[in-house]
Amino acid sequence: MSLEAEPPDPERIHHRPPTPGTEKALYGTALTCGVPSCGEPLYRRIPDTGKFLLNSRVAHINARSEGGPRWDRTMSEEANRSYENLILMCERHASEIDTTPGRYPQEQLLEWKQRQSEESERAVAALSATNGAGLEGSPAFLSLGELIERLQKMVPSSVSSRSRAEALEIASRESRGRSLVRLRSTPAERKDAVLGWKAGQADPVVEVPDGTLRVLVAPMGAGKSETAERWWDQGLTHAWTDDEVAIPLWWQAGEVGSSLFVRLREALGGDPAGPCRIVLDDLDTLDFQEADRLLDEARRLVLNWPQVSVLATTRPGAGTVSEEERLAVEPWPVQRGLDLLRVVIDDGHIGFGGSETRQFLTSPLQVHALASRLRAGRNAQVSTSELLAGLVDSILERERPDTSAETWDGLARLAVRLLDSRKPVRAASFAAHQLLWKLEDTGLVVRENGFLRFALPLFEQHFGAQALKNGDVRFDAVAGMGRFPRWRYAIAFAVETSTPEAADGHMSLLAQANPAAASWVLGQLMEEETEESFFTEGPETDGPERSKWVAGHLRAAVESWLAGLGDLGPHLELHHGGRIAPWAVAVSGDWMNLGQSYEGALQDDVVALDGPDFWTTNRPKFRTRSGFLLPGGRLGRWRWARDRLRRPLTELVQRRILPVAHSSPLAAERAWYLSQMVMAMTDRKCPTEEVPLGSLRPVVNDLARHVAQTAWSRWNCPGGGEFDSGDVCWLYEHLERLEHEQTESVRNPRPAPDRSHTARNFMWQCYSPELTKEITADALRDALIGYRELVEANFPGYADSFDLYRALPIRIQGTVVMPHPEDTEAWCATVEYHLIQEPAGDQTAPDVQIDVVEEPYDRRLFWMFDSTEDPDRLPLRSTEQVLSTNLVRQATNWAYGWLAADLKAFGWLSDDMLYID
Template sequence: MGAVTKRSVASGKPIEHRVPTPGTVRQLYGTAFACAKPGCSAELYTLNVDTGQHVLNSRVAHIHARSEGGPRWDPAMSEADNRGVGNLLLLCLSHAWEIDQVPDEYPAEMLRSWKQDQLAASERAHRSWQISDEEAREVVAPFDLDAVIEKISAVVPFNPRMRSRIETWQLAIRRGHAMRVSRLTPLVPMERRPAVLAWMVASQEPLVEVPVGQVRVLVGRLGAGKSEHALRWWGQALQVAANDPDTEIPLFLPARHITASLELAIANELGGDPSGRCQVVIDDLDSVPLQEAARLLAEARQLVHTWPEVSVLATARPGIPVPDEEKILIQPWPAQRGAELARLALGDDIPRQLWNTETADLLTSPLTALGLAARLHAGRDVEVSRAQLLAELATMVIDAKSHEFADDTWQDLARLAVRILGQSQPVTWASFGSLPRVRRLTATGLVVGDHTELTFALPVFEQYFGSEALRMGLVDLETIAAASSFPRWRYALAFAVSTAIEQSQERLFVGLATVNPAAAFWVLDEIADAGADRTHDGPSDEAIAALISRRDPTGELTVEPDLAIRAGQWLRGAEQALLTGLGPLAESLARHRDGRLVQWGTWLQNGYLTLARSRDQLPPPDVVKLPEMFPSLGRWHRVEGFRFPTSDFGRWLRAQAALQEQLQNAIRRRTLPVPRTSWLARERLYLLAEFVYNFSATRRRRTIDLAELRDTVTEWMERVNQSVWATWQGTGRSVDSDDIRWLAAQLVMEDGDRLLPPWPEGDQSTTGRWSWQTYSPELTLTLATDIVRQALIGYRQLVETSFPAFGDALGLYSMLPVRVEGLLRRPVNTENAYTIDMIVSLDPDRDAQRSDVPSVDLRLVPDEGHVFWTFIQERRSTARTTFGQSPLQNVDLPLGHTCSATSLAYRWLVYDLAGVGWLKDHHGLLD
């Protein structure tokens, strides 16, 4: 903290103000410490203003000493000028952060004009502090204390500590009540709200448990009751604080309101650092970008170590992966509990004739239970899916009003949704529109305004009107379905698809699959009935023809007279759209030649389709009719038979399952493409070369003669070229035509006479049971360092080659570049120790680029548990978790394996793909 000093004219004594600015600012700013941004009077920090690029000296001065990245300078200025007081602008933390995020909205001319105004304010304050001796004597004269306090309060900026404890507690109680009321108002009639509120407050459902000094995250789908669980946990803390003066009043912070650091947000709410036990809720992490949500969770983990008496509970929907030890999954309610809530909201029991499987499912969460009651109250049909019920909540609220809303109000609701979903900061009244327009929005009952901020009463409403914005053309599918924006728009997209007419549904889904297949898979899981096509009897030809005719977005399939071909084209369209979105990965998941999907053959009988993929035949035509229901495996590959899917999204579910199966096969065989110069390619080259070279040998040879290998590969290539498909079986391994083609192409790059293993054999002569015992400690450390380094490089290459469109959504890739620190220990008791233990810490490397060779620093330590434990504890407080990968990882060191780096790289990739929903049952793919 820098001290800014000005001396009194009367006494000559210094008047000191403690503010977070460099000491050099004293001479320039004197005693004026208001934020430079007009209208703001918050505490001050510093922002460096250059001649046009808004480069930060340090974002805030009080963290400059521990800034990980260090200061950033304008290269056109000297260091002295960068540090000079003439180039400093005093700003509060939130506005300094805001300008750093969107510098283009704050031209240098604007910042310099703010500085001139601030200097003028400083001069005025300077003059006001120059008092005469006579004025100084008046200051020490008797005075009325109450009058002095009143005058001081009128000029001193407000601080929450100015409220009494009871005032703060009462304000929190009113806020909690207001949050519940705002959620219930659109769905529950006024006369029924007191009963519903009383029931919710008196709920006997077990409270969430968050240990002191730890972080927990409530995870559940939209409407599962996450915020209500958090409110009950927060409310219990309120009751404790009422009787315990050493407990802080708990905080309930919407994630969107934390515009700077979490630590500052808490300090601002409390009026200072927490002095005792304090419980904090961070609600709705989905309202901010994934990177911002990850930052808040990382700050929460650091914060509970800085303030050990603080505990943090956050809420999030699935899609923001959280470490298992922090995750609390919201369990579905028993249907009877939901029926009880619906009865209170409706004022009567749900009629027995309306009870069915769908009704019972809707009663398993609070929002859908209240939505079901609202539908009954409005006289609407209750035989609806969960997605349809949620999507129609907004229209029910508006239909219940006695007056109609103008079209421009409906459009304003959609525009507000676009603003809320498209930015992480709150939307203010003034920024949105005129007061009459804002009042029309709040009159709908869908929007809540607190005189400064506009929000929807329920998150489901902002998602619904987000879908309306897509329908109106206020946003485009390519933008909101992109990997960076999809997490906040996902329910809006699900609503848009589920509420569209059939042909529009297909058109939307084709676009979604093409832009972001991972988003398409998530929407499928949310709105499609995966069991709808599992009935035993197949559909009639008439039903199949009618489905294709109704849902074909182009209207072109009806031209084909043969239904078997038309059915194949219908299914092929879904797979082709997903493959287009997959980009380079498509080649690994579906048979292609020259970048084109191979020809299909189909046979349709009694509602069951036989589908065969050609081995190498290309269109045209894209689909032909098979001559028989069970074709021979001559020219055909992957022949399968199944009931033709006639559900709304049946063809997409079928394509998803087929592609996920092929992705699992590619991962299991470790055949995803990488650059030919990659170390992972080197390991695969040796693995295949050794198989071919030793295929007929009586003993295994590790050093491979390249001339002899090439002769054998040439012979095998003749078999590949003369057959539709060739395979070779060995001990525990097999290779096929694609492997031999890849090997032949890779051998062209090899120079020299011999091919050596990628990793050396052990340097110790031992009769030990395990392979690692043949390696000396020195060689063990060298190999471990190289394996981790090559695995990180190989992982990056796998992502950039196969998943370029959404790599940033993958956990480890989003953390790159990283530097690695770790420990290895060789077991003393070797009876069951089949491997060497290794623990690594993946930390951000601010000085590197993603493509740089990662820094790996490993140490060999004795086989003592406390060494590993100490390493974990020292790094746990500063660990930064992103979207699924833990920065602290235990790794089995695979010494003696041919593909050591490949195994580790694929292990990281499997965890990441499972985290974003690309893989489901992935545990068999880890080894």
């Protein structure tokens, strides 16, 4: 409800124009909503009319009872509606104060009222001093009390019953409900105080410009949802004061369904016509593929409707987020966390020491967890993981839900069902009514529209972890078979909260069942400095016995990883006769020397070094030798073993030499690439289309003989590039296969340029648009085939953990953007493409559709969404990159780029891979 104010009569101000700043004070725009964190002005100008709207309403300070009357009925109506008992607010906060009075304690409202009155008095005084007493008769010259009086005459005490007002009321209550859910661990008598404290925080709201997507990325408990809530609340305040602004939308990422566009239209009753804020919370609850799809859809949505803005929240590792889109959640200042801690436990004197414990004050979840621990009479000397695990325990301990074995078993079974299913669990199919009632009575489970869910995602993970630790579900079972994406956090929580011995056993099962899952879990579990090392066990004194004990446990961890890696293992760790090459070891304190012998040099798997001269006298026996500090922490040996294998895997992926069948299109590119370099070693010019085996085979045979007589060799080629013994052996075998098939030459997989080349040409100018289109389409098709073959040949046991592989079959739709023919400065073309999941298709011959356009080209078209397109076939990934048509390994580069992204998501690669040759 708003009040229109006429501008002041020019005659009353003696025909003087107002001095700068006077208009603001005159119409009240210097005054803002009484809630300090809001800042919403109480007046808004009507463009081109000279009039102002009073976008505000009064709230009752003495309204206290939750869900009760809007004012204290023990007072007279006149007293209830008097100036002393009213505070001027923006529409949104006035409604909240009247409908949810418990959120705003009376003492706090009185303090805000006093501050607002003082600001009003200062504005009036400044205006009088500037314009003189002649202004006092102006109808727009109103004190705070007069503003409230005029409002009281025009606005009824009840909230408007218009449908939009009802929707705004509902949105306000939903916001409060979300806040209360996050305060589950806070005692009931302190929740109102905490909500009041939060309302009084005036730190800046995160900025998400219209027409953009931004993503809050931070670990669990850092305050992502609270930060998003403040941005959403700001949008709700704007919706209260401006009918053109859509009521903001808040969705859990898992609630969106198959199409963000369809969900938006359903919520708004059509396309958005004005500014609209959308929050997508907990993106990390989706698997990587689904998170990427939802982010791409959000990008298209804001391009379609530039007045829409989207803010997503996620833990690190969910979805592909650009640096421009990423918003970090800054740690709280310690003083802010301490202030909240005092409010939660209602104690102004809190004493705990240590820089480690002070870190608990830098995130809201940890503050609440610490408050629960301190209220229970325990100290703050605890690890972060134990602190968060104790938060669930404190909730359960305080609320004391039904503790019968049947009920707890039901909670664990429900967690298993929810984590295993992509759909809600129907109550009627889960359990009998008696058990359902008991589950609901715990307060941990909510039944909505006939479906069950946990009140907090933390409960779902907690009871899923309990099912794992109790043996109801096996770690190796949920780590594979497509179950890992949903179970990943429960697995990490179970490992983190297990005893050191049990956690070590869990990691052994995970590493053998799914090395990708095990590596991801390690990435989630940060080792605490206080954790005791695994190697404090065993023999206490240095010597052969301790050296063999330590090396045996490190070697066992390596063997577990290799068991999971399967046929890829021998490419990552030196093997003799199908087993890891023997180790010679010596441990002195925290330092270990390790050497790997040549075949036949040592008989036992682990040999302790004998005497200080062992390395010198036996140097010829060892192919490698290294020294390092023993890994610390209870899971240290698993990190060490993973990192030991990660180095050679990184080299294989960087050099693009993972094993594939010789019939693979990637093998054809590798053969042509190596043939060019081998022929360059003979000082002969390599043909551009094919190399006859008669010319190539003698050169390769000479190189193979050299390889057979040396431990390892590497060659640098004229003009750049290099190859080594492994490349020679691979090319030798490949040529044997070609000869067996009676193939006469190694051919270039791509057509040669169809335009003449001059010294002034860039390479893109040597290819016509038609040929560029043909080469790009063929290379992308080969890349999809090659990616599938790379995964199936090297990671077969857990291929379904890779998000892109799990989405197969996939088609590609893209555009090649060619520079204008007269643009002599352009050095390359570009390609932009979408990977789109198909419900069915031939994986051996993927569908690739490529168009060609010339500059100038509006690249926004690439991201625009066609609303008629099937929402189930939205892109999984979208990419724009440089296109070098003459590169020999185009398909290989694309295939390895997709594979590298999958491996990095699981911690098997530490850096992004860049392929430019």
